[in-house]
Amino acid sequence: MIPDLSPSDKAKLAAAKQASLAIETGMRVGLGTGSTAAWLVKCLAARVREEGLAIKCVPTSTQTAELARGLGLDVITLDQAGTLDVTIDGADEFDAHLNLIKGGGAALLQEKIVATASAQMIVIADSDKEVATLGAFALPIEVIPFGLESTRKQVEEMLLAMEVEGRETSLRMKETAPLVTDEGNHILDLHLKRIGNAPQLAMTLNQIPGVVENGLFIDICDRVIIGSGDGKVETRDINAGTIETDQVDFANAENLFGDPAP
Numbered sequence: 451m452i453p454d455l456s457p458s459d460k461a462k463l464a465a466a467k468q469a470s471l472a473i474e475t476g477m478r479v480g481l482g483t484g485s486t487a488a489w490l491v492k493c494l495a496a497r498v499r500e501e502g503l504a505i506k507c508v509p510t511s512t513q514t515a516e517l518a519r520g521l522g523l524d525v526i527t528l529d530q531a532g533t534l535d536v537t538i539d540g541a542d543e544f545d546a547h548l549n550l551i552k553g554g555g556a557a558l559l560q561e562k563i564v565a566t567a568s569a570q571m572i573v574i575a576d577s578d579k580e581v582a583t584l585g586a587f588a589l590p591i592e593v594i595p596f597g598l599e600s601t602r603k604q605v606e607e608m609l610l611a612m613e614v615e616g617r618e619t620s621l622r623m624k625e626t627a628p629l630v631t632d633e634g635n636h637i638l639d640l641h642l643k644r645i646g647n648a649p650q651l652a653m654t655l656n657q658i659p660g661v662v663e664n665g666l667f668i669d670i671c672d673r674v675i676i677g678s679g680d681g682k683v684e685t686r687d688i689n690a691g692t693i694e695t696d697q698v699d700f701a702n703a704e705n706l707f708g709d710p711a712p
């Protein structure tokens with residue numbers, strides 16, 4: 451029994467636990483950021499403690515690094531790891547092609563660097579994250595502080611020519627100041643409603659000099675694991691073209707308790 455857990459947290463835990471079972475001793479694993487990824491970190495830490503799983507982990511944010519270290523995971527840098535066997539991360543949206551919007555937790559830059567340095571990327575999510583067309587979730591882009599307003603203007607001008615429905619932008623704030631990412635940059639959220647051509651938008655945004663990276667993950671994710679509150683999980687593999695279902699056992703989940711959200 452796992453009391454005091456919302457259906458949404460159970461769904462995240464189910465996806466995270468299923469993903470954690472794909473990890474074997476000797477692997478170098480990229481750890482995503484966010485509330486779903488935090489469950490993954492807890493599941494991996496439990497396997498390390500209970501089964502002696504020996505892995506090296508590369509976190510995608512200060513937040514995840516602190517959580518992973520605190521739970522006893524062996525944390526190394528991406529440069530120490532070189533390449534990774536797999537990265538497991540959450541997402542804000544995914545579509546039928548497993549293209550993603552990420553960056554709701556402002557960690558999109560490290561997340562994309564780590565995911566693209568991995569042989570495989572697995573996204574863990576609940577079914578609310580699935581969309582027919584990307585764009586209802588505001589698309590985050592990481593921009594350097596220098597010339598911020600000029601960059602913003604260039605982004606807005608560029609959006610006029612793109613296949614999107616909305617064109618508003620907002621600077622993400624933390625309390626009363628612009629949010630500062632782990633790399634010392636800011637986040638502009640693009641309220642696009644519907645992105646017609648996500649690959650083209652991703653490429654075009656990155657041509658603006660002040661834009662460091664955008665939250666569209668195109669052709670990066672290999673597999674999505676969708677969790678439900680009752681422990682059911684569905685795994686979709688875009689390369690194999692397979693869909694598998696399974697049931698996660700929440701037994702012994704008590705030792706994962708604590709604050710799941712970073």
Ligand SMILES: O=C(CO)[C@H](O)[C@H](O)COP(=O)(O)O
Binds near residue numbers: 482539552553
């Ligand atoms: O991209 C991210 C952080 O930058 C997260 O993976 C995304 O925001 C999903 O977070 P959560 O699992 O809390 O819903």
